[in-house]
Amino acid sequence: MGMTMVEKILARASGRPAVQAGDTVVAKVDMNILIDLMFTQWPDPLSIADAERTAVILDHAVPAPSVVDANAAVLAREFAARFGIERFFDVGRHGICHQVIAENALALPGQVLTCTDSHTCAGGAYNNAARGLGPVEIISILCTGETWYSVAPTIRYELTGAPAPGVTGKDVFLHLAGTWGDATNHTLEFGGPGLASLPMNDRRTIATQGAEVSADFSVFEFDEHCAAYLAEHGAPDSFTPAAPDPDAAYVATRTIDLGALVPYVARPGKVSENALPIPEIEDRAVQQCFIGSCANGQLEDLRIAAEILGGRQVARDVRLIVTPASQQVYRDAVRLGYVQALADAGAVVTNSTCGACFGYHMGVLGAGEVCLTSSTRNFRGRMGSPDAEIYMASTATVASSAVIGRITDPRKALG
Amino acid sequence: MSHTITGRTWVIGDSVDTDALYPGFAMRLPVPEAATHVLYDLRPGWSAQVRPGDILVAGRNFGIGSSRQVAALLRHLGITALVAEDFNSLFHRNAINHGLPAVTVPGVSNLVTEGDVITLDLEAGLLRNADTELAFSPVPPMMLEILDAGGLLPRLVAAGYLADPSGKG
Numbered sequence: 001m002g003m004t005m006v007e008k009i010l011a012r013a014s015g016r017p018a019v020q021a022g023d024t025v026v027a028k029v030d031m032n033i034l035i036d037l038m039f040t041q042w043p044d045p046l047s048i049a050d051a052e053r054t055a056v057i058l059d060h061a062v063p064a065p066s067v068v069d070a071n072a073a074v075l076a077r078e079f080a081a082r083f084g085i086e087r088f089f090d091v092g093r094h095g096i097c098h099q100v101i102a103e104n105a106l107a108l109p110g111q112v113l114t115c116t117d118s119h120t121c122a123g124g125a126y127n128n129a130a131r132g133l134g135p136v137e138i139i140s141i142l143c144t145g146e147t148w149y150s151v152a153p154t155i156r157y158e159l160t161g162a163p164a165p166g167v168t169g170k171d172v173f174l175h176l177a178g179t180w181g182d183a184t185n186h187t188l189e190f191g192g193p194g195l196a197s198l199p200m201n202d203r204r205t206i207a208t209q210g211a212e213v214s215a216d217f218s219v220f221e222f223d224e225h226c227a228a229y230l231a232e233h234g235a236p237d238s239f240t241p242a243a244p245d246p247d248a249a250y251v252a253t254r255t256i257d258l259g260a261l262v263p264y265v266a267r268p269g270k271v272s273e274n275a276l277p278i279p280e281i282e283d284r285a286v287q288q289c290f291i292g293s294c295a296n297g298q299l300e301d302l303r304i305a306a307e308i309l310g311g312r313q314v315a316r317d318v319r320l321i322v323t324p325a326s327q328q329v330y331r332d333a334v335r336l337g338y339v340q341a342l343a344d345a346g347a348v349v350t351n352s353t354c355g356a357c358f359g360y361h362m363g364v365l366g367a368g369e370v371c372l373t374s375s376t377r378n379f380r381g382r383m384g385s386p387d388a389e390i391y392m393a394s395t396a397t398v399a400s401s402a403v404i405g406r407i408t409d410p411r412k413a414l415g
Numbered sequence: 416m417s418h419t420i421t422g423r424t425w426v427i428g429d430s431v432d433t434d435a436l437y438p439g440f441a442m443r444l445p446v447p448e449a450a451t452h453v454l455y456d457l458r459p460g461w462s463a464q465v466r467p468g469d470i471l472v473a474g475r476n477f478g479i480g481s482s483r484q485v486a487a488l489l490r491h492l493g494i495t496a497l498v499a500e501d502f503n504s505l506f507h508r509n510a511i512n513h514g515l516p517a518v519t520v521p522g523v524s525n526l527v528t529e530g531d532v533i534t535l536d537l538e539a540g541l542l543r544n545a546d547t548e549l550a551f552s553p554v555p556p557m558m559l560e561i562l563d564a565g566g567l568l569p570r571l572v573a574a575g576y577l578a579d580p581s582g583k584g
Contacts, residue, residue, distance in 0.1 A: 024557065037442065041484070043568055043577050068443045116482045118433075118505055134482050134509035136567045143576035148557065152504070182430075184476045185504050214479045214503045270430060270479075358481070359439030379434040379480065386438075386456040 002245025004154040005219045006187045009129040009242045013112045014149075020249065021153040029053065031106050032141045033115035035097050036060050039072035039079070041135070048083050049145030055087035055106060056080045057097040060354040065361040095326020095352045098122035098208060098294035103328055105235035109222045110242045114141055119294050119376055122208035124188075124219035125200060126226060127241050131217050152216045153251035154187045156244075159194030161259030166411040168304075169202025170296060170374060170394035172256065173209040174264035178275030180254065184214040189244065191221035194258045200229045201300040208295040208376060212271045263410055265372075266392040269380055278397065278409045286372045288365060289314075289402035290383075291395050292323030292350075293357040293375035299329050299336075301374065301395040305347075306338035308399040308413060314346035315405030321363045323350045347402070359383045365390070372407055374398045416563055418538040418554075420496045420516060422470040426529040431457065431473055433480030433506065437488060450488040467493030470535070472527050474499065478506025486513035496535055498523050498542065511558050514566030518542075520551040537562075 003011060003018060011019045013027035036058040048054065056076055064070035073090075080088040089100050097117055100106075107113045107123030113130040114120070116138050123130025133147065141147050157176070188210050190203070198206075203220050210218025220226070222241035266275035291297065291305050305322060314320045322342055324330040330352055333339045339349050350356075356363025357375040364384035365371050371383060371390050374397075378390040391407060400413035435457045441449040454461045471489065477499035478485065486509050489497070497510055497517040510517035518535060520542050526549055527533060534543040540553035554562070564570045571577045 024555065040443070041446075041487075043571075043580070045571075045576055046578060047576060066443050118481045132482050132505050134486075134505065134512050135484055136512045137508060139577075140512075140567045140571060143571055143574075150504070182476055182479075184479070184501055211480075211505075214476050216504050270432075272430075358442075359434075360442065377434075377480070379432045381438055381456055382434050384439075 001249055002247035004187070004248045004250065005127065005189055005221070005242045005244050006129050006154065006217050007151060009110055009112060010149055010151060012110065019151050021151050023151045024148060025151065026146055026148050027112055028146050029114050029141050030108065030111035031055065031113045032138060033057060033097055033101065033113065034138060034142070035116060036062065036069065036072050036076055038116055038135050038138065039075040040068055042075050043139060045139065045143055048142050051083050051085050053145065054085050054142060056085055057089040057100050058091060058094045059096045060358065061360060062091050062094050062353050063351065093327060095328060096294040096297065096354055099298065099325035099329065102204060103233055103326060105230050105233040108230070108235060108239040109226065110240045114138060114147065118211045119208045121210040121215065121218045122204055122294055124207035124210065124217055125204040126230065127220060127222040129217055129219065132211065152185050152187045154189050155183055156250040156253040157188060157190045158192035158253060158255045159190060159198065159258055160192060160255060161194050161257045162197035163258045163261060166396055167261050167263060168394045168396060169198065169205035171261055171264045172202070172258065173206045174266055174271060174275035174392070175261055176256065177213050177266070177271040178264060178273060181273040182214045186215055186251065188215045188218040190219070191244070195221055195223060196225065197258060200225060201298045204298070205295045212377065263394060263397050265397065265407060266378055268378055268389040268391060271378060271392060281407055284370060284391065284407045285405060286318060286401060286407060287369045288363070288371040289318055289320045289398045290356055290363055290371060290373040290375055291398050292325065293354070294325055295376045296374035296395050297323050297325030297329065297352070299332050302329065302333040302338045304395050305399040306341040308396060308410070309345035309347065309403065310341045312345055312403050314402045318402050318405050320347040320402040321350060321356060322347050323356060323362070324352045326352050356383060372398050372401050418559065419534060419536050420470070421532065421534040422468045422495050423466065424470050424472050424527050424529060424531050424533055425465070426472045426527060427457065429474035430476045430479055433478060433483050433485060436478070436485045437483040442483065446487055446491050450491040453488050453492065462492055465492045465494065468495055469493060470496045470498060470533060472498045472523055474524050475501055476503060477501070478503040482509060484509065484513065486510040486515040490515055498535065500524055511561055512567045514562055516554070516562055518551055518554060520549055522549055
């Protein structure tokens with residue numbers, strides 16, 4: 001029987017001729033990422049498997065908003081120095097780990113990447129078997145260089161057509177989550193003739209959000225767009241992409257006609273079976289609009305936001321907070337004038353961090369507030385008070401809504 | 416550890432996420448203090464009602480969300496096992512790797528009412544509640560080994576990768 005993409009990657013990493021859903025394998029990890037939060041409860045290792053296959057990225061709490069976080073960063077610096085870890089991204093070179101992984105081509109096609117952050121499935125945009133694992137498992141990989149995987153059944157998404165203006169990767173994902181719901185203990189695979197119409201930033205948004213339907217991996221086919229992106233970001237050419245076999249076994253195959261999609265919005269609480277086409281969403285006033293996170297703090301998101309907000313003003317009763325996904329995105333956005341346009345429109349452009357997205361700092365919500373976010377997660381209590389409501393949509397929808405003060409179809413604002 | 420666990424149950428619903436189990440604001444707190452906030456909004460006051468030896472029973476998709484070390488908090492409260500219709504796989508691995516048994520038992524929601532005393536046989540794959548039994552897939556030997564060791568960290572100590580936290584190493 002043929003193999004899916006993830007089955008091929010895990011077969012290669014575990015030195016087996018073939019694996020299939022239901023198998024449990026022990027696989028060598030190509031890149032293991034440690035983030036700042038790990039160092040708050042840090043069992044200091046005496047030896048590590050491979051400094052070359054390890055990166056340390058400070059992202060969740062930077063610059064440190066508390067002494068606990070400052071102390072964790074001290075440990076992270078000491079650890080990186082002691083073991084000679086060259087891929088160490090301290091404040092100034094920092095960013096949300098999935099963006100830093102992309103900018104430095106740390107997730108390569110056909111390989112295995114691990115990190116504690118649950119949105120590590122973002123690396124699937126680059127044909128990589130990336131997923132989030134618990135902190136103690138990441139410590140174990142740090143020490144031994146390998147870990148185990150239970151191979152999950154795969155759902156194949158066949159993409160056709162091309163998205164209309166105002167429709168982006170976030171809408172593709174919200175459509176998927178709203179239509180088919182959770183994929184608990186399943187892997188998502190994306191490909192098909194429509195793939196070429198999805199730029200890499202949209203692929204990464206979709207791959208990132210696989211965690212929100214409880215998937216293990218969310219992996220895209222490799223193509224010339226992926227190859228070009230990786231080359232631009234300094235990837236070595238020593239990788240071997242994984243293509244699915246024609247007779248690979250899927251538990252389901254679903255087609256998404258990208259050309260038929262409209263902007264979507266997820267209602268508060270979850271995205272599974274809770275996202276609707278924007279014309280079906282209730283008319284809702286918002287107090288905070290947030291653009292950012294690993295999913296939608298990419299340079300393209302800041303470009304879209306700056307374009308929509310350029311020459312307009314954020315509504316009087318609304319706060320718009322924009323958090324670039326990395327310091328590099330921030331620098332590029334300054335150079336290209338996006339930060340100026342956003343600030344002039346009344347937005348606050350923050351330093352890059354995971355802060356508001358996980359309710360930790362810089363953008364936490366109070367009781368009774370309504371937020372429209374382009375970040376990763378809309379669980380109750382996610383961004384602060386459990387008595388706040390978090391709607392989720394694309395950057396275009398959030399930026400358009402910030403101008404109007406209510407959840408608004410970006411196609412109207414753009415028109 | 417014993418592969419047979421008996422305990423009083425708490426029952427929660429479907430898709431209980433990691434923000435409900437371990438809120439963001441608790442992430443900068445030490446484990447004992449963070450543990451007082453488990454299910455802070457869904458079941459206010461729950462952490463004070465839990466007794467050592469209790470078992471937590473959940474519905475579908477238990478633990479969707481982050482890699483927050485919920486298992487460390489639950490173990491601190493004395494929870495000895497997790498049972499669910501199914502688990503988010505990151506959450507499930509996290510529990511096993513912390514030495515907290517977590518078993519998938521389809522149909523458990525219909526069999527267990529909060530406060531029931533149930534027995535789990537991890538090796539045989541059997542859940543018993545009074546006179547009723549429900550079979551589930553036995554815990555694979557590799558996971559039993561991790562549970563027997565008390566989780567991944569004690570194994571790394573034994574293998575010489577980490578210093579012995581007791582100072583005996």
